[in-house]
Amino acid sequence: MASFVRSIPEGEDRERLTCADCGFIAYENPKIVVGSVVEVEGQVLLCRRAIEPRRGFWTLPAGYMEMAETVEEGARREAWEEAQARIAIEGVLAIYSIARIGQVQVIFRAGLAEPGFAAGPESLDVRLFAWDDIPWDEIAFPSVRWALHHWREAEGAPLGLPAMNPPDDMRGMRPLPGDGL
Amino acid sequence: MASFVRSIPEGEDRERLTCADCGFIAYENPKIVVGSVVEVEGQVLLCRRAIEPRRGFWTLPAGYMEMAETVEEGARREAWEEAQARIAIEGVLAIYSIARIGQVQVIFRAGLAEPGFAAGPESLDVRLFAWDDIPWDEIAFPSVRWALHHWREAEGAPLGLPAMNPPDDMRGMRPLPGDGL
Ligand SMILES: [Zn+2]
Ligand SMILES: [Zn+2]
16 A cells, blocks of 8 residues: 655645655646536526535535546536436636635536436435525535526526635635534 | 556446555556746747756646646746746636547746746756747647647737647647657
8 A cells, every 4th residue: 555645845845646666756736626506587597515524404516626637528427427418518616716626617507408306426416406496505515606696696687707716715725614624 | 656557447438547455456546736927028938958858858837736726826836836927917818628648738928927937957948939930840749739839829918718639630649759758
């Protein structure tokens, strides 16, 4: 098994994760999450998570971007994997930085390219919610709440400059309530 | 030294880079580049690269985002490192996917927050160019050309929906002329 230690490699200016056995430097880079707010006749599509963290909580169809895909392709893949939905992307709704965990989220506004959706393997349930029925107390992550509010503000209007982090968490540093995530 | 092989780990659906000695899986994730088109009185700031690849060619102040920073902080840090410039970010100009190398570029439109710039350690030269004087044959990467054209199209107007890849390279798959990069 690899055992990693933090140290500053020669010629660098900050700590990196280095394998104590073989010297391999595991560069940690921010990860990109791609996802979308999918609207169907004024309602938004949410997925109930079947996996940790936040199992049982509701989230957008979103996940880590893979190599060799574009941001749009990643968002379409995640909508298929998590909600068995074929989406039509309209444009970028928001870009969030979650500096606390080294994450950038690119969130699109989208509709369904063809009717139908269902829970994929990582979802317990997938449903459409009218704004007033959104289960705000059971939302998985703060950025899901941000994206839903930014979607609501832009509803019915053409997309403009994407939303960024809200003023009360400009760097994405607030831990989740309860579990330190 | 670590020696890595490509294989499909148990429970996964695609090849990952695995250390043959210790079994460590080096997940390859797309990397985020943050940068900006910095305008000063109608001219744009370009840096002549002091490092490979594309040494001697002109580029935007841009580079890999680090952990624990936001996209805006990353773009400001890169402008300082490469052009010794303190920039004021206006908003997102473009988001490009370079699927061929697993890269997402978030490019801002910016001005100078205070006067002055100079070549940082990774630049041979930093200069302002009027549109007609941009050295198009010595531009380092296609996405620099894309960003300059998108900047030119939006010049003087408020920023709207960010530009994405141009129609002739929707996935960012074209190698650079000459060197296969
Ligand atoms: Zn090792
Ligand atoms: Zn190893």
